[in-house]
Amino acid sequence: MTNQGSATAEHRLTLQAKLGESMVLTESADMLRYCRDWHGDVTSGAVAVIRPRSTQEVADAVNLCRTLGLSIVPQGGNTGLVLGGIPDKPDGQVILSLERMNQIRRIDAEDFSAVVEAGCILSEIKDAIMDKGMFFPLALGAQGSCRIGGNVSTNAGGINVLRYGMTRELVLGLEVVLPDGTIYDGLTTLRKDNRGIDLKQLFIGAEGTLGIITAVSLKLTPYPDHVTTALLGLASLEDAIALYRRARRDCCDLMSAFEFMPPLAFTLAKEAMPDLPIPISADYPAYVLMEISGSGLVDIDDLMQRFLEGVMTDELVLDGTIAASQAQARNLWLIREGMNEGQAKRGSHMRSDVSVPLSSLAEFVAEAEMAIAAALPECISISYGHVGDGNVHLNVLPPNDITGQARLDAIYTAKTVLNEVVDRFLGSISAEHGIGRLKRSDFESRLPETHRNLLVAIKRAIDPDLLLNPGCQLSFPPIS
Amino acid sequence: MTNQGSATAEHRLTLQAKLGESMVLTESADMLRYCRDWHGDVTSGAVAVIRPRSTQEVADAVNLCRTLGLSIVPQGGNTGLVLGGIPDKPDGQVILSLERMNQIRRIDAEDFSAVVEAGCILSEIKDAIMDKGMFFPLALGAQGSCRIGGNVSTNAGGINVLRYGMTRELVLGLEVVLPDGTIYDGLTTLRKDNRGIDLKQLFIGAEGTLGIITAVSLKLTPYPDHVTTALLGLASLEDAIALYRRARRDCCDLMSAFEFMPPLAFTLAKEAMPDLPIPISADYPAYVLMEISGSGLVDIDDLMQRFLEGVMTDELVLDGTIAASQAQARNLWLIREGMNEGQAKRGSHMRSDVSVPLSSLAEFVAEAEMAIAAALPECISISYGHVGDGNVHLNVLPPNDITGQARLDAIYTAKTVLNEVVDRFLGSISAEHGIGRLKRSDFESRLPETHRNLLVAIKRAIDPDLLLNPGCQLSFPPIS
Numbered sequence: 001m002t003n004q005g006s007a008t009a010e011h012r013l014t015l016q017a018k019l020g021e022s023m024v025l026t027e028s029a030d031m032l033r034y035c036r037d038w039h040g041d042v043t044s045g046a047v048a049v050i051r052p053r054s055t056q057e058v059a060d061a062v063n064l065c066r067t068l069g070l071s072i073v074p075q076g077g078n079t080g081l082v083l084g085g086i087p088d089k090p091d092g093q094v095i096l097s098l099e100r101m102n103q104i105r106r107i108d109a110e111d112f113s114a115v116v117e118a119g120c121i122l123s124e125i126k127d128a129i130m131d132k133g134m135f136f137p138l139a140l141g142a143q144g145s146c147r148i149g150g151n152v153s154t155n156a157g158g159i160n161v162l163r164y165g166m167t168r169e170l171v172l173g174l175e176v177v178l179p180d181g182t183i184y185d186g187l188t189t190l191r192k193d194n195r196g197i198d199l200k201q202l203f204i205g206a207e208g209t210l211g212i213i214t215a216v217s218l219k220l221t222p223y224p225d226h227v228t229t230a231l232l233g234l235a236s237l238e239d240a241i242a243l244y245r246r247a248r249r250d251c252c253d254l255m256s257a258f259e260f261m262p263p264l265a266f267t268l269a270k271e272a273m274p275d276l277p278i279p280i281s282a283d284y285p286a287y288v289l290m291e292i293s294g295s296g297l298v299d300i301d302d303l304m305q306r307f308l309e310g311v312m313t314d315e316l317v318l319d320g321t322i323a324a325s326q327a328q329a330r331n332l333w334l335i336r337e338g339m340n341e342g343q344a345k346r347g348s349h350m351r352s353d354v355s356v357p358l359s360s361l362a363e364f365v366a367e368a369e370m371a372i373a374a375a376l377p378e379c380i381s382i383s384y385g386h387v388g389d390g391n392v393h394l395n396v397l398p399p400n401d402i403t404g405q406a407r408l409d410a411i412y413t414a415k416t417v418l419n420e421v422v423d424r425f426l427g428s429i430s431a432e433h434g435i436g437r438l439k440r441s442d443f444e445s446r447l448p449e450t451h452r453n454l455l456v457a458i459k460r461a462i463d464p465d466l467l468l469n470p471g472c473q474l475s476f477p478p479i480s
Numbered sequence: 481m482t483n484q485g486s487a488t489a490e491h492r493l494t495l496q497a498k499l500g501e502s503m504v505l506t507e508s509a510d511m512l513r514y515c516r517d518w519h520g521d522v523t524s525g526a527v528a529v530i531r532p533r534s535t536q537e538v539a540d541a542v543n544l545c546r547t548l549g550l551s552i553v554p555q556g557g558n559t560g561l562v563l564g565g566i567p568d569k570p571d572g573q574v575i576l577s578l579e580r581m582n583q584i585r586r587i588d589a590e591d592f593s594a595v596v597e598a599g600c601i602l603s604e605i606k607d608a609i610m611d612k613g614m615f616f617p618l619a620l621g622a623q624g625s626c627r628i629g630g631n632v633s634t635n636a637g638g639i640n641v642l643r644y645g646m647t648r649e650l651v652l653g654l655e656v657v658l659p660d661g662t663i664y665d666g667l668t669t670l671r672k673d674n675r676g677i678d679l680k681q682l683f684i685g686a687e688g689t690l691g692i693i694t695a696v697s698l699k700l701t702p703y704p705d706h707v708t709t710a711l712l713g714l715a716s717l718e719d720a721i722a723l724y725r726r727a728r729r730d731c732c733d734l735m736s737a738f739e740f741m742p743p744l745a746f747t748l749a750k751e752a753m754p755d756l757p758i759p760i761s762a763d764y765p766a767y768v769l770m771e772i773s774g775s776g777l778v779d780i781d782d783l784m785q786r787f788l789e790g791v792m793t794d795e796l797v798l799d800g801t802i803a804a805s806q807a808q809a810r811n812l813w814l815i816r817e818g819m820n821e822g823q824a825k826r827g828s829h830m831r832s833d834v835s836v837p838l839s840s841l842a843e844f845v846a847e848a849e850m851a852i853a854a855a856l857p858e859c860i861s862i863s864y865g866h867v868g869d870g871n872v873h874l875n876v877l878p879p880n881d882i883t884g885q886a887r888l889d890a891i892y893t894a895k896t897v898l899n900e901v902v903d904r905f906l907g908s909i910s911a912e913h914g915i916g917r918l919k920r921s922d923f924e925s926r927l928p929e930t931h932r933n934l935l936v937a938i939k940r941a942i943d944p945d946l947l948l949n950p951g952c953q954l955s956f957p958p959i960s
Contacts (some may be wrong), residue, residue, distance in 0.1 A: 099637060108839065155678070157938065192646070194685060196935070201681035249702040250776035252775050389671045431673060
């Protein structure tokens with residue numbers, strides 16, 4: 001299917017001739033930012049980067065690449081964490097960037113819906129929707145750079161999942177260019193439409209392996225203009241989980257975030273942002289950053305106040321601070337973000353994104369951290385994340401003086417040890433980040449035969465020539 | 481693929497010999513209730529009704545039927561409204577009833593999840609979950625008879641969709657027997673698991689055409705122990721929609737039902753339940769039955785009170801009554817149910833289940849009712865339903881003295897006229913009931929080629945012998 005390097009120059013000329021020079025980048029310097037992943041861990045190459053401006057141009061590019069025997073790696077904002085948008089190798093593959101399909105086609109506040117093109121940046125969509133008094137709940141660290149097509153293709157998660165669900169639950173319809181170059185127009189904004197098999201579900205989470213998402217209908221809610229945010233100190237992760245269960249009941253469907261952090265989070269945040277105020281003692285074994293929000297007549301502040309009174313009386317929460325202003329709330333969230341930046345500043349490390357049933361989460365984290373400490377006594381584990389979803393990011397930081405191959409070896413060992421514990425707890429090795437290329441072998445080696453057979457059957461039914469995103473999610477031919 | 485009538489007797493003997501007599505019904509009298517649809521409009525037949533008690537027995541039955549060349553119509557509680565569980569013809573097809581797979585495998589309140597077999601009756605699941613302080617939000621008229629496997633296969637809707645979503649959004653995992661007799665075990669209870677393509681989505685809404693769902697993992701929420709219900713009188717459907725928009729904002733995510741009814745609802749309810757109290761004047765042009773509910777610390781009663789004060793001050797709501805007790809709330813819901821029974825008592829009629837964007841709903845209903853009145857001046861239209869979802873059941877009742885073929889003709893005309901208006905408003909001919917066999921031709925005639933190609937490709941990839949539920953959703957070979 002793919003071509004060898006010597007054919008690349010000819011392919012570049014053909015792509016530019018047929019699609020127009022302005023649509024096709026071929027210089028290494030121009031292509032670099034599309035070929036390097038978000039963390040900068042991997043740099044690949046491509047025959048070209050194709051940047052269509054319309055759905056028809058995407059279809060034209062697909063048809064041309066099929067004719068030329070070039071496979072296509074679709075790419076949004078290139079903020080993915082699992083190498084789903086980076087080619088395996090520089091030959092035989094093009095990157096198709098959706099970044100120039102960035103029109104908000106419409107926002108219908110009266111219908112609680114919007115239609116946006118795949119290349120729209122998430123935060124820009126959210127802002128435009130907010131201007132109409134509405135809210136699109138998807139919220140994640142990369143929202144200033146990620147693009148909605150990528151969010152949908154990867155079924156992105158983030159901090160508001162416990163209330164609003166993954167991206168899948170926020171999508172009403174899709175427009176997709178299929179591997180045969182036809183356009184699937186499923187851009188409905190109907191809230192309820194139950195005409196049989198829901199085709200859009202196939203493309204959500206497929207990471208561009210079954211089609212190229214070009215536009216999305218979004219489900220909106222009223223803008224939650226009342227928000228209250230608290231940072232709480234607790235005795236343990238067990239208590240944090242107990243607090244989540246109680247908050248889920250006491251605050252009903254109005255809790256919008258519940259993030260767990262260990263005290264190390266403050267150290268790391270300070271390393272990234274030395275001036276960041278930490279408005280709570282760093283002496284507690286566990287912290288929760290909790291948000292309640294809503295629109296209209298519900299008194300959110302009173303709800304938070306009464307909730308905290310109850311849980312502090314019961315000594316489930318030992319200390320806490322409620323943000324008195326938006327600026328204070330922003331600072332609390334900066335601790336969460338700074339913790340991530342602080343980890344990055346300590347150099348490359350093992351990042352994970354795992355989930356287990358809520359009832360075994362505390363035990364899982366204890367066992368995993370113990371197993372990693374036994375295997376890598378010089379490394380530090382940090383576990384934090386969206387505890388209410390059973391989702392924890394358990395990362396492992398090697399010390400500064402472990403460098404080069406020794407560092408890579410430590411990261412590999414940490415991942416192997418962690419995944420073994422995840423398997424024992426019947427957990428997921430990817431709670432929200434997807435599979436891409438980074439987790440493919442870990443995914444495939446755990447894939448039951450029945451699941452694999454279904455995935456292969458679907459891929460072959462929709463993309464029989466394996467045109468789209470080769471090497472992402474599944475390897476062909478089968479690894480076994 | 482299928483056999484002629486003469487082979488039926490031999491097939492029956494083989495099925496009983498291989499699967500055991502207790503699993504296989506073959507007498508017409510025994511099979512009748514499986515072969516007749518919920519409304520009693522259609523009675524079909526089958527080679528046999530197979531009633532397995534375990535997933536392995538389902539797989540055994542699938543393998544045997546494939547060998548015998550018998551196709552399989554999966555059936556849950558047989559409460560579907562679109563003939564998805566009734567064979568096309570008595571020869572060559574068996575009904576596979578899941579009714580004896582009725583074990584609740586486990587309820588994990590600590591994990592907000594439950595695992596139940598496909599044959600569990602919805603209300604029994606809800607009750608068992610309630611006993612653990614938890615809530616499964618799916619709520620529909622047939623809940624005392626429908627079975628969860630059917631709810632998932634049809635992606636059932638109901639009165640709580642505006643808050644909790646369709647069945648699709650309430651499912652964490654599935655166990656499915658595939659057409660090749662293998663068992664897909666996707667019964668995870670993880671809240672968040674983003675390992676690539678989400679295979680369970682294929683089977684939700686497929687109405688048994690791709691696999692036989694044998695068990696389901698359910699997503700639970702805390703039980704909403706505070707509920708307040710109000711019946712409100714308004715000036716028009718337009719005002720009802722304006723009220724919905726305001727309630728969506730003012731009551732945030734705590735509104736759990738919002739049902740629109742015209743004054744005729746009271747007449748029909750009284751015809752079915754003469755003693756039913758109607759605690760509001762029947763003089764308003766439009767009514768809304770609204771429910772707010774929640775668990776924990778939110779004061780639901782106060783919220784309803786303040787919301788109604790606001791909308792009555794603004795004259796959006798002209799009159800209203802809040803249920804003072806659970807019994808009174810139950811009576812308000814009986815009006816909604818009695819209205820359906822009253823329609824049934826008036827004999828066969830045109831039932832619909834359509835949706836359009838919320839912003840065009842009022843105009844759509846006006847145009848559709850006008851078009852039907854023009855075509856069928858002697859008939860009465862009644863429009864009601866889940867207005868917040870843009871979903872309306874616009875039914876047409878012929879007068880008593882139209883009987884026999886003339887009645888069938890009127891029903892056919894009403895449906896044709898309605899669907900033409902639905903098409904003009906870019907609506908759906910099935911907002912929540914599915915396609916089955918009843919809506920297949922209306923579905924297929926509106927199906928864009930790209931959609932059809934995808935559906936056919938998926939069907940052929942997973943069920944290449946067309947073993948499962950022939951004639952449901954799609955006809956093979958293609959109609960064109």
